[in-house]
Amino acid sequence: MRIGVIGLGFMGSTHLKAWRDIRRAEITAVSSNNEKKLTGDLSEVGGNLGGAGEKLDFSKMKKYRTAEALIADSDIDAVDICLPTGLHAATALAALQAGKHVLVEKPMALSGQECDHLIAEATRQRRILMVAQVLRFIPAYRAVADALGSGEYGKVRAALFRRRCAAPAWSAWLAEPSQSGGGVFDLLIHDVDFCLKLFGRPEFVSATGYEDLAGGIDSVTANLHYADIPSVVVTGGWHHKKSYPFSMQYTIVTDGATFEFNFPPGDVTMYRADGEAEPLKLPEQDGFEAELDYFLQCCETGAKPALCPPEDSATAVKLTLTMAAAREKNGEKVECHN
Numbered sequence: 001m002r003i004g005v006i007g008l009g010f011m012g013s014t015h016l017k018a019w020r021d022i023r024r025a026e027i028t029a030v031s032s033n034n035e036k037k038l039t040g041d042l043s044e045v046g047g048n049l050g051g052a053g054e055k056l057d058f059s060k061m062k063k064y065r066t067a068e069a070l071i072a073d074s075d076i077d078a079v080d081i082c083l084p085t086g087l088h089a090a091t092a093l094a095a096l097q098a099g100k101h102v103l104v105e106k107p108m109a110l111s112g113q114e115c116d117h118l119i120a121e122a123t124r125q126r127r128i129l130m131v132a133q134v135l136r137f138i139p140a141y142r143a144v145a146d147a148l149g150s151g152e153y154g155k156v157r158a159a160l161f162r163r164r165c166a167a168p169a170w171s172a173w174l175a176e177p178s179q180s181g182g183g184v185f186d187l188l189i190h191d192v193d194f195c196l197k198l199f200g201r202p203e204f205v206s207a208t209g210y211e212d213l214a215g216g217i218d219s220v221t222a223n224l225h226y227a228d229i230p231s232v233v234v235t236g237g238w239h240h241k242k243s244y245p246f247s248m249q250y251t252i253v254t255d256g257a258t259f260e261f262n263f264p265p266g267d268v269t270m271y272r273a274d275g276e277a278e279p280l281k282l283p284e285q286d287g288f289e290a291e292l293d294y295f296l297q298c299c300e301t302g303a304k305p306a307l308c309p310p311e312d313s314a315t316a317v318k319l320t321l322t323m324a325a326a327r328e329k330n331g332e333k334v335e336c337h338n
Helices: 010-019 067-071 085-097 112-125 139-149 183-199 287-301 310-327
Strands: 002-006 026-031 062-064 078-081 101-105 129-132 156-166 204-212 217-225 231-239 247-254 257-263 268-272 277-279
Touching: 002 010, 002 067, 010 026, 010 078, 010 287, 026 067, 062 067, 067 078, 067 085, 078 085, 078 287, 085 101, 085 112, 101 287, 112 129, 112 310, 129 287, 129 310, 139 183, 139 247, 139 257, 139 268, 139 287, 156 183, 183 217, 183 231, 183 310, 204 310, 217 310
Parallel strands: 002 026, 002 078, 026 062, 078 101, 101 129, 156 231
Antiparallel strands: 156 247, 204 217, 217 231, 247 257, 257 268, 268 277
16 A cells, blocks of 8 residues: 655654554655655654654655645555644545545544535545544553443443643644644544543533633633433643643543553553452554554455544544533533534
8 A cells, every 4th residue: 555644743753653664554655845854854843742853764755845746646545644733624635536545633624514524525435534533542542442342340430531731832833723723622632532432422511621822721621421421521731831741641430440541651550349450451552553554454445444433533523622612601511413
């Protein structure tokens, strides 16, 4: 499978490193409007997960200065879109219309209408469309989803998901709501999507929080109201620039055990109802590699991405936008619609 990577920022760099370990994939082209990055020098690329940038070998790849030029390359079977969010919908649509399979970074688009349009186009073109909601593939999240899905631990009684980081200093577009949707939308859509995977769509959302993007603060505490789960909370957002560390956590309480995850360091502890505690066994494959490998499998077989369906990704966009809107109502319940 011949793949082109569009965008060489933090996520583009992260995906390229993961693609290296998937031997069935051939990265034949990259695109960027940054001449230095097109040489393979990504040493200055950074993001909220930290880690040093690298210099990659692009010597055997075609190099394009626009997404449009890469999409027009008839030798490319699939594209991996890692552009700013405001460019996701138009670029993915163009790629689908050109007959390419499409993996697009989250969020899928800035509006629910754009998401629905992309899904319809993928169906018309008979191409795979998948959104890189990587939480579904990260070992700590895959393991707890499997544990809950087994039915061994009974019903979920409470769940809390938290994700926080510094206000972005690594990419200026993230601080522009018209390009990113803002911190709550860009960051917490991960946890909203994971709640959809575990519990489905809630009936209502209520939220409180504070937004001051100029000051580096965009935070929310949201309650997702389900008929059969007493408490599901998604909380976090952006805090002050540069020094505030990235972290993500969950606590899920069931009849049979409580599952506790904290990153860093990244382990999951299961506290059983009998009073004993033990680590939850995690898959060994890196989350980004697992995500890309699964997308590739779907392209090879023509199977729809059931582990990460674009319909769920579209619902995640709509639900996260509803959550942000509910924050303005300061705790009032807002009904969730498809």
